[in-house]
Amino acid sequence: MMESATNLRERRRQESAERLIELAREWTARDGFTGYTVEELCEAAGVSRRTFFNYFASKEDAVLGILAPHGDDELTQTFLDGGSSAGETISDALVDDFVALHLARWEIVAPSASDVRAMKAAIEREPRLHTRIFEMIQANEQRDIALIEQREHLEAGDLRASTLVHIVGAFSRATAKEYFADHGDAPPSIGHFSRIFEQRIAAARELLI
Structure with a gap:
């Protein structure tokens, strides 16, 4: 009950x-x-x-x-629980776990194509919304940088935490653009977003490792 x-x-x-x-x-x-x-x-x-x-x-x-x-406390805790012990090197699963966290959050808030069109129409009428979007992106990035630092017991300002957050954020924005362009008016598939995103992550691994 x-x-x-x-x-x-x-x-x-x-x-x-x-x-x-x-x-x-x-x-x-x-x-x-x-x-x-x-x-x-x-x-x-x-x-x-x-x-x-x-x-x-x-x-x-x-x-x-x-x-x-609201709603992602359990996801956040799962991410934190996968970290390294104090004094150890960064956990091998950090990138995979952060990507999984990002995609799980997307599943919670994923907008439909009509949602995106309605938001774009509002932004066209009120361009100052661009400032709020930028503020939101910055706040979310700082939150996730602090989350990675906490999980991996890193000093504040460690470039590894901010670099991971910025890479994932850039890939997410590029993926979202492609995702909605592909679907048009058709109902979006969350699985399709994940596939596009993970392809970008795989390409980055090939280039950087």
Whole structure:
């Protein structure tokens, strides 16, 4: 019973967040940020203002689908558990484990082709969203650099941690561009994203090792 109630709450949370994201993108593309209020958005989605700010820090984050951290604690812990012991060299599985973490996160948040089109329309109306995207990328990179340093017991600023994060991030952005170009209006396949991504990782291994 407890597990069922937990799953129900999670499903409702996801549905409410998805509705807010959908409306925020639609209204921003149509009217810009000044054309509506958070209160109007919440009323249309059937949630409270408090619920909105439990999910998102701002209208910008709602449009971009940037939810407050939630849902990948278990993935993060699994990644941390695979690290080396203090004083040892970097674990052999670091690259594979970080790639697996990245792909698992993608499965949680993977947007559809229509999601991407709606977000692009909103960004065209509000170009300042590009600044928020850049901030989000930087914040995520710093989070993952710190995560690798923690797992491998590295000193802050160790270039190996930041290099891995930057390589995976660059490959992810290139993969996403190819992924949506391939699919057009067809329903995306998460497995296809993984295959394209892993091909890039394999090419990098061949070049660098």
